[in-house]
Amino acid sequence: MNMEVFAGILIPFAGTVLGAACVFFMRGEMNPLVQKILGGFAAGVMMAASVWSLLIPAIEQSEHMGKLAFIPAAAGFAVGMLFLLLLDHVIPHLHMGTDQAEGPRLKLKRTTMLVLAVTLHNIPEGMAVGIVYAGWLTGNEKITATAALALALGIAIQNFPEGAIISMPLRSEGETKGKAFWHGLLSGVVEPIGAFLTILCTRFITPFLPYLLSFAAGAMMYVVVEELIPEMSEGEHTNTGTVAFACGFILMMILDVSLG
Numbered sequence: 001m002n003m004e005v006f007a008g009i010l011i012p013f014a015g016t017v018l019g020a021a022c023v024f025f026m027r028g029e030m031n032p033l034v035q036k037i038l039g040g041f042a043a044g045v046m047m048a049a050s051v052w053s054l055l056i057p058a059i060e061q062s063e064h065m066g067k068l069a070f071i072p073a074a075a076g077f078a079v080g081m082l083f084l085l086l087l088d089h090v091i092p093h094l095h096m097g098t099d100q101a102e103g104p105r106l107k108l109k110r111t112t113m114l115v116l117a118v119t120l121h122n123i124p125e126g127m128a129v130g131i132v133y134a135g136w137l138t139g140n141e142k143i144t145a146t147a148a149l150a151l152a153l154g155i156a157i158q159n160f161p162e163g164a165i166i167s168m169p170l171r172s173e174g175e176t177k178g179k180a181f182w183h184g185l186l187s188g189v190v191e192p193i194g195a196f197l198t199i200l201c202t203r204f205i206t207p208f209l210p211y212l213l214s215f216a217a218g219a220m221m222y223v224v225v226e227e228l229i230p231e232m233s234e235g236e237h238t239n240t241g242t243v244a245f246a247c248g249f250i251l252m253m254i255l256d257v258s259l260g
Contacts, residue, residue: 004145005133008152009195012129013188015156016122019163020184023171026164033240036232038161040241043228044248045158046125046220052256053151054128054217057135058210061142072210079211080218084124088226091120118166118187121227124219125155126191130198131212137199138206150259154252159188 055073062069092105092113132151135143167184171177198205205212232241 005137005199008133008148009126009129009192009199011149011152012125012155012159012195013192015159016163016188016191017185019160019165020167020181020188022164023167023177023180023184026168032235035165036235036238036241037244038165039228040232040244041248042158042161043224043232044245044250045154045252046224046228046248047245048249048252048256049128049151049154050217050220050224052253053132053147053154054213054220057132057142057147058213058217061140061210061213073214073217076211076214077218077221080124080215080220081222082218083215084120084219084222084226087120087123088222091116114170115166115183115187117227118162118184119190121162121223122159122188122191123194124216124223125159126194127198128213128216128220129155129191130195131205131209131216133195134199134202134205135209135213137202138209140206140209146259147256150255153259154255155191157251158248159191163188 055077058073058076059069062072065071129148129152132143132148136145136148163184166187167180170180170183175183229245232238232245
């Protein structure tokens with residue numbers, strides 16, 4: 001693995017770490033309005049990344065199928081959604097702002113289940129970065145190094161608020177700053193690990209690249225529609241979350257088009 005790829009798969013993790021580090025510089029609980037803005041922004045970035053960085057390349061790589069070029073994208077997207085639905089049911093986790101845990105009923109600490117919820121978000125993001133870099137390493141003409149970098153940067157940008165959203169509430173629940181930061185950091189570890197494992201399988205996944213790109217898109221879209229959009233639409237000032245969503249979407253679109 002060359003240094004360019006190694007740095008690329010670490011960029012999203014760096015975003016999580018920097019976000020989690022906010023616990024050292026900010027006091028008290030995160031303002032609900034700020035949390036709504038950050039969640040909406042993250043949702044916009046993830047949705048744009050799913051379309052421009054994953055689904056469109058998947059369709060372009062299937063052009064030889066003519067009018068059936070939609071099949072790999074549609075099939076991969078559906079399986080990606082089902083995969084996250086499965087994880088949602090088998091991994092115990094707890095979302096911010098609720099006391100109702102999801103998944104198997106296990107006797108886990110509240111902080112542990114909060115971290116697992118964010119970790120669940122990060123699994124498809126790590127896979128997405130790994131799949132795009134794997135596509136570039138195989139010499140796929142539809143995927144460039146700058147396109148892979150654009151995706152990594154976009155996910156890092158949306159990981160920053162996610163890191164803050166997990167570490168600061170943990171601090172308000174009584175965790176020390178160090179432990180809150182550590183939990184935020186751990187929630188993002190799955191991204192570089194997932195990306196690295198995906199890249200190790202590069203030669204095996206090449207024939208299925210369009211399916212895998214759309215699989216990652218479906219998994220990411222599940223997180224957006226199932227969790228991020230409902231959270232940004234709760235309570236008052238829902239239009240603020242919507243505006244933040246639009247800003248995130250536009251930024252990721254600009255990154256992908258200009259760098260891709």
